[in-house]
Amino acid sequence: MTRPEQKSPPPADILEAALYAGDLDAAEGFYGALLGLEKLVRAGNRHVFYRVGGTILLIFNPAETVKPPSRAGLPVPPHGARGPGHVCFAATADEITAWRSRLIAAGHPIEADFTWPNGARSLYLRDPAGNSVEFAEPKLWFGEG
Template identity: 65%
Template structure:
């Protein structure tokens, strides 16, 4: 069967959640909740910590825990995990991007890259404690 033979379905509207993996959830919680000032939704021991980002959610999972088969039959989420640095990008307006750069530098977070894309949108890149590449960019980066 090819993708052309599949039943029709509407295109998804939004990315509801994105995930990064970090073996040290205490460091991840301090970074995302403290330095990035995200609202923590929940934490489940050493398995995961979730944060609100606008209408979406950033999931931070400990891969050592999520690679194991699910132990809760009421929530049969398949095992998953990733090793090595991932990537996540937050959309922020122009004025906020400069304020974030100042806050990150004051917190001792190195800005790895700061540049303008061919369409004029600006991005800054930095790392979280697990080595994930985190970007903040003007939303016009992906405007149509």
């Protein structure tokens, strides 16, 4: 496979990322109420969007996003995914410890809590839709900086 000629710089950041959940009320309870993310908008049973720092977390109902757009002025093509996805939130070691306690108290079992070979800690659990949710120290990818 040949690499296409680069005519512009690579993307500098991720503007938005998506997870899929059939029960948006449960998603709101987890991402909004429990995690405390700032909700930007909810569109009925189609989606709910949250601000996470400089990124937007899109939670889509997969049964709705496969449908063609209903508004001609917003020609977003149908899209979606099946099965659990993954999101990782940046957190310090102390924040991970606090999140662990808060999540367990709220009835969310922890799947894994460990330290990577480079010393970064990660905590894993599932959201109500079965998506893998991770809290990790940024040094996982970016070193001690």
